[in-house]
């Protein structure tokens with residue numbers, strides 16, 4: 001009988017080596033990086049290598065409840081406010097400023113699934129990189145057609161043949177949004193597989209890169225069509 005893979009989220013305590021753990025300046029307890037000491041609740045200066053999940057003190061999961069995340073953000077924001085530490089020790093004052101900035105950065109990134117996926121890629125030592133400008137193969141025909149329509153629309157603005165082109169572009173826009181939604185669903189499925197553990201990280205990384213590249217490409221295309229329709 002094979003062993004049951006441990007979900008990634010349950011391994012997180014083991015993911016940080018001793019050098020990445022911090023010692024509370026107030027009570028001396030050793031703990032994983034986080035905005036407050038789990039033993040005495042004193043504010044802790046977050047080390048540079050703390051990841052955004054640690055900064056927000058949430059489990060290392062890609063499928064996030066964004067409502068809960070927002071609540072957590074507001075709570076931290078309130079508890080870290082520099083006004084609360086004006087008369088306290090210097091470590092606490094500095095930590096409140098530093099942690100507030102880190103919490104803002106972490107929340108802005110993790111609340112959005114695409115930014116979260118891109119950030120996760122960087123945690124795997126990867127990025128979208130230069131290969132990212134390639135047209136996803138199943139989009140090639142549509143892209144060609146769209147570019148033609150946009151070109152025609154620019155030319156037709158001078159005359160009065162623009163109406164049917166606007167209709168076609170509006171329909172194409174709806175199709176792009178549909179594809180974008182389908183890709184966002186694929187992104188969620190990829191997140192769920194990371195969270196479940198057990199799948200090969202290289203495979204999941206390659207899949208994640210493909211989805212994010214297609215989303216980046218679609219995003220640009222959608223903006224182009226919207227701009228074409230506006231002007």
Ligand SMILES: [Zn+2]
Pocket residue numbers: 024025026027028029037038039040041042
């Ligand atoms: Zn402490």
